[in-house]
Amino acid sequence: MTITTDNPATAHRNGVDTAALFATLDAVKQMPPAAKFQFRAHNQWVQGTHSRSSIHDFFGVGEERCHEREFVFDADHPAVLVGKDNGPTPVEFVLHALAACLTAGMANIAAARKVTLTEVRSTVSGDIDLNGILGLQPVRNGYEQVTVSFVVKGDAPEEVLREIVEQSRQRSAVYDVITNGVPVDIDVEVA
């Protein structure tokens, strides 16, 4: 009998390179400032409610970096909100961000716990009363409530799969931003 380390299949359980994940954790433990990141989006107004953002450069692990390619996204309002529907509304991108953040965390956490996930699906919905942004009623401008409904399948007992969701919630950057809020400064240069 021999004791083996993870075979190649389980070393990339859930598509997660767990060796790299643990090596990254160890590296940051040795050098905490490496974990200071700055992310950015560069937006250009097109017309009406239509604008376009480029996401490419960021700072992390002590230096300026770039994604492998530039990502470009349009946002707009649908016709019922006096736009031309060239993209989702800004508030819909927030829901995508939340789903993606929780789901990425679940894959990492499951891999670290040697749980193989076979499916993760979610619908994120946000209820909003547009009387706020229209200035017609004294209600808030943003979502009143956001609800995430997950369907999760994997080779672990239900209790463990639920723990994985819960641990991801506790470690989610977007969940923290949305539930706890973040200070936002706005600078304006009139050119």
Add this chain to the structure above:
Amino acid sequence: MTITTDNPATAHRNGVDTAALFATLDAVKQMPPAAKFQFRAHNQWVQGTHSRSSIHDFFGVGEERCHEREFVFDADHPAVLVGKDNGPTPVEFVLHALAACLTAGMANIAAARKVTLTEVRSTVSGDIDLNGILGLQPVRNGYEQVTVSFVVKGDAPEEVLREIVEQSRQRSAVYDVITNGVPVDIDVEVA
């Protein structure tokens, strides 16, 4: 001399159909529940930190509706964060959402005030210490600070252009979500 209403060019100042905008405001004034919307994103895990959202259906003005087409977005982590860079990180989508929301509001508000904008650009940056999501230090998981830097040009005095930015901030759904937070419920079905 005749008194004329707006000519076709100014009626669509900034690409905003101001007649439709004011008609929408009047219609919602008459029937406030029309402004109750629910937006949604449907997300499917791909592998590792990579997931994909579909944004298509929403509820508003009393009925189920759809965008003119389905919008699909990938999210992932870059290699430095143990992903495959198939899309921006979830937290970057939040920055895009903020830029797009403030910018859409500026175009509408400027049109309503008969100000023609000729350029609106912004960079939104978010500072985050990933020691939080890595569970290595007692810092928050999300952004510590978000900064929006606008460049605005238009046919109005600097003071008026600054007021337009400020009014947009006061009426922005995403700004409200990010600065004030929203309750998030998470339901899990283990299939």
